[in-house]
Amino acid sequence: MKKVFFWILILPLVVHAQINADSLFIKKISDEVLSNGKAYNLLYQLTKQVGGRLAGSPQFAKAIDWGKNSMQLMGADTVYLQQCMLPHWVRGKGDKVQIIALNDKKVTMPLDALALGNSFGDGKTITAEVIAISNFAELEKKKNEVKGKVVFFNYPFNPTYIIPGRAYGESGIYRYSGPSRAAKYGAVAVVIRSLTEATDNNPHTGSLHYDSAYPKIPAAALGLQDADALWNYCQSSKVKIAITTHGRQLPDTIGYNVIGELKGSEFSDEFITVGGHLDSWDVNEGAHDDGAGVVHTLEVLRTLKAIGYHPKHTIRFVLFANEENGLRGGEKYAEIAKAKNEKHVFALESDEGGFTPRGFGFSVTAVQYQKIVQWQPLLKPYGACDFELGGGGADIGPLASYFKIPMAGLNPDNQRYFDIHHARSDVFESVNKRELLLGAINMAALIYLIDKNGI
């Protein structure tokens, strides 16, 4: 009885001391990142010196070298490459879309367009009448009018959702499946309204998926101003457009996940994974998507090393090879972990941009969430304190799924993300240094808490 009484007295003090120690340690992380952070300089290198880096491209090979070298410079105990096969889609030269006739009267009105990723185009110009379609329900209603035409899906990006990612989730299907659904009814090509609410006219590319049952017709995205113009013309006129694209799927090539490790002091064969994806679309610098995640990962590594933290578990820092058009990097990482029968504890990804962090999304059990949620006050001063259930990342998904381990994703402020997502405007200049660094602070803090306390 006395002992119990003693613990009733002492336990709050122990817990308090613990919280205090964690709080001080996270402040140390924060000061290190904000005073000496390299994430912004690294991002400059990746975006300006490597540039756009679609998986399979020569630029991607350059990114791998850069990633390996950076892992070493940031202080990893071990750095290695993990081979995987990559899809190799090339855009080819010059996506071109223009209005060539209004009510059979010749005009020349170029529309700013980007062929969709994975799309096919043989460089021959397709000219056809446009049928403007709001959504799939309308497509089904008008399926008999589609044959021989270019289908223009003008599904809007809902502006009333507070989190624009929700609008993306809803509109994404028109990019992914729209081309084959139009081809099913005999369309010769597809153009879509870009998945954005941006105030500029940049088209936004991204992957489509061809259903093998139907012809692989060319498909391109239009910027919003051109999409609005085309829509308006279609309401009052018969519109004819010409589309020329050159997309090709070349044979798969060899690529690599880039991996660095900080060796665990207590559980060296138990792994915590932190990562982002090294590949980007070809048309931009992939600064937010996912340059930010790459340099977040490198900054977490650098910071833990710089402040002399010796993790209990082995922490793996992974730059995944192929998120944008295949997910082969994440799948290979899980496959090898499985083959080696590794023990994995937790995985964290940053693939939502380098904006001010707001929180984390956790795919965890209710019991795990109860534990995690107690750390919210520790992260509150650094911004990422909105914890929610559900979240992770595309690249860590296969690992988490196979090992049934908890995973999480950094949730930065989402308002500007779809302005630049997959567009030419996703460049270094669109990233703010402090916002970027704050992401790394919160990620390092979460990794520290999980490494120290388990999950």
Next chain:
Amino acid sequence: MKKVFFWILILPLVVHAQINADSLFIKKISDEVLSNGKAYNLLYQLTKQVGGRLAGSPQFAKAIDWGKNSMQLMGADTVYLQQCMLPHWVRGKGDKVQIIALNDKKVTMPLDALALGNSFGDGKTITAEVIAISNFAELEKKKNEVKGKVVFFNYPFNPTYIIPGRAYGESGIYRYSGPSRAAKYGAVAVVIRSLTEATDNNPHTGSLHYDSAYPKIPAAALGLQDADALWNYCQSSKVKIAITTHGRQLPDTIGYNVIGELKGSEFSDEFITVGGHLDSWDVNEGAHDDGAGVVHTLEVLRTLKAIGYHPKHTIRFVLFANEENGLRGGEKYAEIAKAKNEKHVFALESDEGGFTPRGFGFSVTAVQYQKIVQWQPLLKPYGACDFELGGGGADIGPLASYFKIPMAGLNPDNQRYFDIHHARSDVFESVNKRELLLGAINMAALIYLIDKNGI
């Protein structure tokens, strides 16, 4: 007893229905702003068609016309101007600072500089040796070395504060008081490190205050890259610089607060004030500071009108005339309210930029805060749910202080603010449409809650 029992049963339902009604109403506000919001277009007009608009300038007169017209277009029941006297500082032509000698060897190294607001410069070039000073303690130690020199205050903007506003609060004294503190010991001019952590080299202007006991010496701000370069030269060499500025205080001029009202249906002689300041610095478009606050104010007016809300209290929408270098607009507004013995309930200001809203700061009593804090869940979906004690705005300060009424300020995400604050880079392009609109949603929601429930 039966009655009490009845209320115990029914009260939670009533409260719940109330919360539900508020939640639905705020969703209506949100949908209206995100679907039909004019704030971004208004900001375009104010920044690109009116431009920089320092109080007392011809551009400011243009801004008053624009503001009055916009109040009418947005649907105010009454629009009027409130006259006040304004300071009239002019920068004059061509701020120029350059290094002209290193260890007595002639060089020509231009430094990007902006004279500080309210500073004096007669257009004659001052050439003198530089004494580089870290802080006021060092100035005191070296006071005997200052005479005849240019004092360079290089006080850093502390990068480790998570809220950059805290660094501004700490460094601001070097801009405000530095020139006179240096003049006290015989300095002939002052240059300061700009109050920013920006990665570019833009100098940031802002007000100084001359102590009438000492000579009014010229003073200018340097961008960080030039400040670092000058500092480094000073560590190893005798550095001579030349400074030419043309700042002058002209006689006060007549200006106006622009006021629009929505008349209250129950308490038409009780006022709720919502505002931002119409003036900006002369060197930029004043997009975030305080174009955002101006168009937030107009958007709240437009939205409440558009959704058919009939406020209980009279809501005053005020574009204040002179925050940057005098506060005469805010003082006049309070003075007239006092003279008329008006009854004021609450005041809200937006003067922290048009970034994603994070919360509100309230200068209220503990009892009032207890009431307000219950509304947090209602604002959570829209972002501004971090409520904190302390806050308001410079322009509404005199009103709140005189009437002892509660006031609040919108707190947007602060990370990018000091990158552009008072610099040439505070332009329309630095404002994101969705982030701007979200500010207006949260402000309209708060005004609605206070109008309906009192405080």
